[in-house]
């Protein structure tokens with residue numbers, strides 16, 4: 001368990017949208033294909049993804065995720081940020097590779113939310 | 122079965138053959154529960170009993186802490202321990218060590234045969250290194266069979282019936298067979314396939330709408346995830362506009378997603394996990410894992426898909442209030 005603000009700090013993220021609260025994060029789900037997230041994702045997870053289209057925010061919202069961390073992309077489209085505001089889904093941008101970001105989070109002992117068999121409704 | 126359809130011996134043989142074929146490819150690996158609750162043998166029988174009570178399970182595999190299987194404690198062992206007044210002893214003293222285990226590759230026929238032969242309630246699944254990889258109870262076997270049957274029901278019966286009758290399936294409920302009054306739907310959304318960024322807006326609206334009707338969050342979540350998958354499919358694959366219709370009832374929420382586009386040639390294949398015709402372009406948009414239809418099946422209680430190449434897709438899903446967890 002750690003707070004979103006702490007995650008933002010250790011990944012050196014740029015904040016694109018964040019709500020008033022500083023939610024607790026229990027686990028991390030890393031995926032570029034949204035159906036993987038829809039299959040196994042659930043509350044308490046942050047979605048770490050290389051996808052920067054609005055769909056990543058929409059998918060996170062549908063499974064009830066806590067926040068979205070977009071990895072590596074040069075920029076994040078305005079439409080994605082707009083949707084994050086609309087759905088009140090914290091959205092941050094980490095300019096590092098997926099491997100590095102996941103490695104850092106893994107070291108913090110956060111769970112793997114997409115591990116098969118977990119969170120299946 | 123239709124009226125007047127009597128089962129002759131020949132029919133039964135055919136049916137059995139067909140079923141055998143259907144189940145032939147199911148292995149222990151497909152059925153087993155992978156997240157097994159285990160204990161080490163230095164814990165007490167009392168702890169095993171508590172764990173079984175809390176997790177509502179009838180047996181706990183005992184490992185050396187490194188997934189190496191050493192024994193099992195079953196309800197029977199607990200009863201014996203209670204009767205003999207040694208419930209506070211370490212597990213090591215009372216666990217069953219002579220284990221019958223399954224290998225992940227065993228097929229369903231063998232599994233059923235073992236269940237009948239040994240009459241235990243559950244069997245650990247162990248790989249060739251003696252590592253515990255899962256557990257299977259009778260309930261899991263029945264679950265796997267029912268799952269498979271659901272697929273037959275979806276793709277064989279209803280689908281053929283509907284196609285053979287050649288009625289316009291766009292006007293009929295695929296599940297109940299009744300004509301659907303689309304104008305009576307509690308929720309209607311027109312899917313615009315020209316803007317990929319809007320894929321999912323309809324499901325989000327349905328979610329907000331359901332929130333005004335119920336506070337059953339699990340139900341809302343299941344409906345919105347399944348509907349989102351269906352909506353995205355229309356936008357990404359159909360090349361046509363479509364509609365989402367939903368009817369909310371105390372007991373069942375019904376969702377119907379239809380499009381008039383290129384359709385699915387082989388529905389059974391499309392239902393398989395990992396099957397996708399998505400192009401690289403679609404993958405860049407975050408879709409194409411081939412998990413959409415399997416996800417819909419996973420989250421809904423009943424699901425029927427009817428489609429033919431060039432004739433669009435009609436998909437109907439029912440979600441019961443106390444349905445899948």
Ligand SMILES: Nc1ncnc2c1ncn2[C@@H]1O[C@H](COP(=O)(O)OP(=O)(O)OP(=O)(O)O)[C@@H](O)[C@H]1O
Pocket residue numbers: 034035036350354355358359380382383384385391392396397398399407408409410411412413414415433434
């Ligand atoms: N509405 C549709 N119109 C035409 N083809 C479809 C439609 N829905 C599904 N399909 C076909 O069925 C296949 C499987 O669909 P499914 O949703 O399971 O996976 P996917 O959409 O390819 O990937 P994912 O859903 O994981 O992003 C698709 O690749 C496509 O060929």
Ligand SMILES: [Mg+2]
Pocket residue numbers: 350353354408409412413414
């Ligand atoms: Mg799909």
